[in-house]
Amino acid sequence: MSSNKPIEGSVEGSGAEQRKGFSRRTFIEGIGLGAGAVGSVVVTDGAQADHHVPVGPDPVSITLNINGKNHDLKVEPRVTLIDALRNQLDYTGAKKVCDRATCGACTVMLDGLPAYACTTFAIEAQGRKIETIEGISAGDKMHPVQQYFVEHDAQQCGFCTPGFVMAGKAIVDKNPRPSMSEVEDGLCGNICRCGTYVGVRQAVYDAAGKGSA
Amino acid sequence: MATKYDWPAVEDRSLIGKRHDRVDGPEKARGDAKYSYDRNLSGMLFARLVTSPVPHGRIIGIDTSRAEKVKGYKGHVNILNPGDEIQWAGKEVLAIAADTEEHARDAAHAVAVNIEKLDHWVKEEDVKKAGEANRVKPAKDDAKGPDLAAAWEGAEVTHEGYYGLGVITHCCLEPHGQVVDWTGDDIKVYASTQAVARIPADLAKGLSRDESIGRVEAGQVEVITPYMGGGFGSKFNIDTWGIACAQLSKKTGKPVKLMLDRNEEVTVAGSRPSDYGNVKVGAKKDGTIVAYESETWSTGGIAGRGSPPLPYIFDNDEKLAQKIRHLNVSTNIGPARAWRAPNHPQAAVLTMCPLEDLAAKLDMDPVEFFKKNADLTARPEVYRYEIDKCAEMIDWKNKWRKRGDSGSGPVKRGLGMSLHTWGGRPHDSTCEVRIEPDGGVSVSMASQDLGVGTYTTLSVVAAETLGLDIPDIRINIGNSKLPISGASGGSTTVGGTTASTRRATVNALEELKGVVAESLGVEAGDLMAKDHKIFAKSDSSKSLSWADACKKLGNRTITGQGKQPDRDGGKLNDSGVGGVQMADVSVDTETGIVTINKIAAVQDVGLVVCLKQSESQVYGALIQGVAWALYEESIYDQTSGKMLNADMEFYKLSGAGDIGELEVHMVQNKYDDRGVIGIGEPPAISPGAAISNAVANAIGVRVPTLPLTPDRILAALADA
Known part of the structure; x- marks a missing residue:
């Protein structure tokens, strides 16, 4: 929902x-x-609608x-x-x-x-x-969103995790100080089946303003 | 009697029961964890299923001539044959392989299956109509406890109502499926499974039915599953698609990947049975429950399904008069599979909801009502403690109002609760621990981590026993060639695997202590392993670092074995737990939308191994619970016989913004001496009943069936 x-x-x-x-x-x-x-x-591409091949x-x-x-x-x-x-x-x-x-x-x-x-x-x-997801960490150093995913145990089976990490990164890239409800809104295009949202939303919230990997 | 294997006393625990990061967390967060779906082997083919669009029928013919001409086609195998009966839409008929995923899809589309349609039935809520369609059979008719007629006579307040919840589906994010690589005699299976050790025999048996292949032995099969993307009870078997995938690999001489697509995953790969029924409950004026009588029905697909355990928890045979009648409705829908705590969530709804309605009629606070009747349960003390604790967490005293007494505005707020139990006995497990001369430690068994934290709990136990840290332990699981350990179902894994690991590490350490004792000139029994050292308790100056102790092994590796069960192996685990959950919701009586403000959960699981991941299991269960309480239901259409919402936009799951505040309390240092008990199932039981009760408390009327969608809320309000 x-x-x-x-x-x-x-x-x-x-x-x-x-x-x-x-x-x-x-x-x-x-x-x-x-x-x-x-x-x-x-x-x-809109601008050239008449010339598509x-x-x-x-x-x-x-x-x-x-x-x-x-x-x-x-x-x-x-x-x-x-x-x-x-x-x-x-x-x-x-x-x-x-x-x-x-x-x-x-x-x-x-x-x-x-x-x-x-x-x-x-x-x-x-x-x-x-x-x-393979491109957002720097060698061994994870992106802050990834670090906080581990810290807040924002993953169980982990199958949705890469998508959530990318959505989380998109939130913090755009807004260095999102409110928790802005975090929730930004994550509402992703679904987890195991039920990891408590950790996910906290991880994204904490990663905001912490830069990149 | 205490044994050397017992868990360390609370003051001696440096890791057990504390918060630890998930060992496999970084790999998953980086996207590096390789799931079955992620395997890309050299020359690998892609396979797709051809499934039946018809819910009930008989196959007349299968024509693959067009499919065989499709670009990239490499081969196909029949799963069903002419003459075979189909009992649900989506049933697998054939698997077809091609060089690319797109070509496999093209080839599957080009297969023509001629099916004679037979009468189908997919609806069970209206049991009368199902009966007229000849789909209903009695499944249980049972009476227990004191005389029922006398109990109704003695009951001073009674309540009768209709309750129910629909079929839901597992919807694992990694679909069922596997990559099979059959080379010579060796069959490697990268399967998304909850049962790494069980799959080889399952697959070999299935393949041996194929005469063109001949005898296949389980020992030829190696299952490799370091990670799997969700199972929830639906991934114990190799299934028809696994056997077909192996046949295709044999036939083509190439590795083959066959993963279900989303429609298939949701339609055929597992569902949780429904339950509907009329329930009557009675009590004395002081709130003592005296009688429970129910007539319920449900479906789990064509085979139907047995009775849930009713009445739930409040089931004392000596004090409570009980009569249970259950009917089994046979439907042409994808068959049921175990779903976190099979039958318990339904039983909780069919018990806790009528009981809270009875409490309302008695004009009693449910907290007092359930505490008063805790003697009817198997664990009165546990529940009373947990009810008080949970009430404190949700601020029940200040927030609870009598039913319907929630102000004149359109948004009503209410509280509700539910209780649950589960076994969680340990499964059988064999563990091998190695201590290497270079100080390395590995723990190996053919177990699996479904995302519940097996990598981490095993690391905690081994490191605690050996006086090391979590990163010092290498965990080898997810491979069927390792020592056999049970399938992960029914909350049996943590109890079984931690016990075998504890015993194996104690045994390995004992051997190492023997070597160290000789070198330090002390008794082996005087030695202790802690903080990366092995030292004499009587004289701590007699000490070796872990690395130096292991060097004394020369070129010898120590192997420690541990088993569960082990009669002389100490008290490491148990079964049978209690939990309580309370929900605080707001209901907009104009739109019918329910909002979760907070859910509080208190859970006993004996000895907690890793607190952080135990809590994650409970959070996950609550979040899944919000979904099946408010949004989630498989909807079947009687005309076509198909599931209408076999996708993820109309099969609704909860999102990050739907869950409100969740607070979890794991009971620790109270029942630790019982040992480790599983946690996967218990917290997944109560959310639906607790949320339904909170909604009834808020709006003053019972919304009879879950999920509590806006239309049902508004209909219940209109009927009131």
Whole structure:
């Protein structure tokens, strides 16, 4: 059950600048994703709606910038970012759980804003800075959100944890002094089944203002 | 009689019962923990299931000719065959493998299964209609205690009501499934399981039915599960998809990954049975309960389901007249699997809710009412203590008002409570501890950590026994080739594994002390291990550091074995605990929305091993409880026979903002001498009943069935 307040972890993001690129057309085409669309996919970027080029269904070559490193790969246009990350590049920190933008286990950062990788096409992520859970610690030094997750035992089975850590990082990146209710709002795009929220919300609250790894 | 294996006395404990960070916490927080779903093996294929869209039918034909032409197709195996009957929608028919996940999905879509439809039934709440559909069978008809008719005669106040709660599903975040890598004779299985040691025999048995494969021995199978993403009682078996995955690996000569998709996970991989029923309770004017009578019914799928343990906790056979009748409704829904504390959450609702209604009718404070009747339970002293403690935590004295006496505004506030019990006896376990000449210590067994903290509790026990710190211990679990330990279910793991570990470490240490005694010229019995040292109690100048003591081993490694059970192994564990929970809620009578202000929980589990993770287990149980009390229910459609909300947007779980304030108190230093008792199940029992009682207290009427959704709240208010 989520609250009615704005969701920070959604694909649309919460900033006004994000909404600019969100056309009616990309929205309608995005819907096909959940139904396991087969065949070609058209990607529009709003500004050039008249010049879109169909690609697929055969694999296309793309380059993804993940945690600062470029990866070249071939994907069918229908492949989601979560599947490309996990199946082709072995970035398995982000998890595939609901596979339709509800639970947040697949959360990654796209150009600094949290996004559901299960409802983003891999080809849509070209030219954007993708940051995954594997990229937020510095060697052995964990990001403050991760450190406080351990301290407050904000994890049980741990399967939702990477998504929550990324959502938590997005909160503290944006707001160095969030209230507890702002923390809860920021986390409401993620779901945990074991019931770790007591530790999760405290961890994110305590990590705010503590910088990065 | 005291033995060398007994837990150290409270003043001698440096680690047991204290707060420790989860040993595997950093790996999980960094996203480095490798789950079954995360395994990417070289050349690995992806498999998908083809499932039945029909809730009840018979397979006439399976046509894979189109699927075999799909790009990337590598092979398929039938799980069912023509002639086989299907008893629920989502039932696995076939598994198909391809080079990529997308191609496996394409191939699965291209399979045509011809099914003859048969009559189905998926609804049980209306038991009369289910009976007309010939779906109801008696499951229990039992009377206990004093004469019932006389008890009703003597009862001065009685209450009769209808109560219930629907089917819920496990919805594990890591779905059921596995990667199987069959190379030569060796079968490696990366399975998301609660039963690492049990899977080899389960898989070998399943595979041996495949004539094209022939005999497979359990010893060929190695299960590897260092991490698993949630089970809650649903992941004990290899299941049809595990056997099919292994068959595909054998057939294709490649590793194969087959994980259920979300719809499959929610539809077929486990559900908790419902319970509905009419309950009548009676008491003397002073509040003494004298009679409990119920007629209940439930479904757990096609096999139906037996009776919950009614009346719950207040079940003294000598003092309380009891009559229980239970009906079993057979439905075409995904079959039930164990769900944290099987049958107890339902029993708590069907007992604590009518009893709180009776207390309201008696004009009694529930705290006084339940305390007065604690003698009807098996643990009067435990419950009385816990009720007082919990009442203090939730400020019951100041916050509780009589039912319906919650002011004239639209938002009403109320308090409610519930009691629970669970066994939590230890499972069998074998532990091997090694002490190496370089000072390294490892603890090994074929157990698993479901997220409950097995890595940490075993580290605590070994480090405490050897006078070391938690990081000094290496834990090897999650592999079936290690010494056998039980499946993790029924809160049996912590009791079983800590006992075998304690015994193994005591035995290993004894051997090390023998070596040290010779070197220091003291009696081995005079030696003690503490603070990374082994020293003589009689003369602490006679001492060796842990590292130096281990160097004395030369090139020999010490192996210590420990078992549970062990008749001469001391009193390390027990079963049978009590717990009390109280909820403070607000109900908006205009919108029907329930908000949790606070839930307080007091729990006894004998000796607490790691306080932080024990508390986490209780927090988790409360948060799951908020979900099934307020939001969560599997909704089936009689027309199509399908589950309508087999996803995560309409199958509602609680979120971080829904849980209010949670306060947990673990009872420590009171029942420690009982030893370790499991904690997974007990706190998961009471939340629904406590929240339902708080809502009734707030709005003055009982909302009969859980989850307490806004429509049900408003309907109950309209009926009042």
